[in-house]
Amino acid sequence: MDLMPTELLYRADAYIRDGAATVLAAGPDGILLDRTPFYAQAGGQPGDAGVLRWAGGETTITKAVKGPEDGVLHLAAADAVLPPVGASVTAALDWAPRHRHMRMHTALHLLCSLIPGAGVTGGQIGADRSRLDFDLSDPPAKEWLTERLNALVAADHPVDERWITEAELETNPGLVRTLSVQPPRGGGRIRLVRIGPGDAPIDLQPCGGTHVRSTAEIGRVEVTKLENKGRQNRRVYLVLGE
Template sequence: MTIETLFHADAYAREAEAKVLSATAEGVWLDRSIFYAQSGGQPGDTGTLRWAGGEMAVANTVKGEAGAILLKPAEGATLPPEGAAVTMLLDWPRRHRLMRMHTAMHLLCSLIPGAGVTGGQIGLEKSRLDFDLPEPPTKEALTEGLRALVAANHPVSTSWVDEAELDANPGLVRTLSVKPPRGAGVVRLVRIGEGEAPVDLQPCGGTHVRATGEIGTVTVTKLENKGKQNRRVYLVVED
């Protein structure tokens, strides 16, 4: 069964209705989801499920078999009945912070063109990207570049393209350690900026803000040497 990924259609949806397909110790599987499942370095969403006579705290969201998005119940939580109509309530402040972080990481990629991304992790307090290059720009130069891109308030949009189009433009894929999900025939692209030369354009299934100005103050705090050609860059965004 295909799950309706509401977070792809609208990353700002904080509440929506759904139907419980199954509820086991493994997790709760709904027919649609505003909760993003942990993947690509972005943590899974948290929040609450409510139904007639009960509610369940969602401690994490992960991917299951056959395209399922599994909502992990908090320890000791009551599970909803199978077939029940539920209301999904997203922990919005947490998600929005992750969206700001994730979009800032795309901007960081744009400042180091041509270097493959060998790893990354999006966090609430700090995030990091690893680049395959001998020497990155200084943290001061990267911070200045990021803040200029944020101040320009570039629009952020998404589109879907055929896998064949992605194959014809392999340079769109920046990540060396994680490849875009394939098999559905289409791949989701995230574009920052407009025109023929956007600030950033690459496959990504995560959630992002609508414009770079929403990121707020961003700072590159640390650079680390993690190997002969591996440079780790840490960044933070302020509340």
């Protein structure tokens, strides 16, 4: 399958639930569109599911994943009917889990802000429960983390983004909290997600995921468990209220 970059509609607006697209390729490796609202699995955030509809047919997409050359592959069941190449389709998200992933992802950024100076060694975003692993020997109590997280949520801080050059990131490496995964380089610029005011952000770090527009949209959160995953590795579990 020949691949090419896919226009990521969620980069302009993470709340886009569907969009018109053209099928560039379709086969056992996935369906390639010229543009998509689907987030491709990366950075601990699951790939979106949903449906593709076209004149005379539709198929369920179980997950979106990254393909070569910055393409996004939409995975269908092995026996699914595939849209013909060149067809115009509507790509529609399964919105409920995507929105929970957006709330969760933003909540994890707030969690990072409460444990400054500790590198993030791993993480996983889920619709029901998420986690972050920190290079840390003595984490705060889960009750304290829950209280502070909900205070930040209730403060209704804005969430937005800005872009910097790769050279700017090199001069400020402390922006990168993840120890195991580095922001992708080679495109010339890096996307930063910022929570809070521009002159004094609560959290500011490279991120390619999807987020809500304000912390109040996260809703109530709770840190349910702290686990010791090694001499200097602590896992923090987080759940959302309804």
